[in-house]
Amino acid sequence: PRYSIENILRQDNSVYCSSKSTNINIRLKFNDRHRSVSEATFILTRIIVKAPQQGYTAPCKEGLIFVSHEPISVEATERYDDFTEAKYKELLASGDGYIDDSWPAAYFCIDSSKSLFEQAITPNRSGKFVLVKLLRADGDANNIDLQYLGLIGATGPRSFDAGSF
Secondary structure, three states: OOOOHHHHHOOOOOOEEOOOOOOEEEEEEOOOOOOOOOOOOEEEEEEEEEOOOOOOOOEEEEEEEEEEOOOOOOHHHHHHOOOOHHHHHHHHHHOOOOOOOOOOOEEEEOEOOOOEEEEEEEEEEEEOEEEEEEEEEOOOOOOOEEOEEEEEEEEOOOOOOOOOO
16 A cells, blocks of 8 residues: 555655544564564664655654563553653653653654654663554644654664663
């Protein structure tokens, strides 16, 4: 299909067009063909999110990225529906340096003049599952258009959340 969800994983000019205008949930499962399902983990270090620059009415403006070792329930993330950057910063500040695994790993806001957002994930997050919540488009729209989602990091047993002695 022309505007299919798979398009976000292609680094080309194809685009995904959603059927609604807010809180679009996209669930992804990491697949490492060289490891068993139980060993297939990744560590997310950077994200790239790209909205189409021209020819589309609803380029993605804002969203959240969640990472987990367990499947991520859409219902569990509903409390983040319509989240804002201010609410995200407030959430991080409330942890006083602690980051809960159920919290979003990243908040993105795409600059409409560049149609691109790129950010390091700090701290890095490890897992097997990703949920992308597209919060809203740029302007008043009936859908959300997303061109590319790049999830960059490493795979294998070196992945870990955090530890201390």
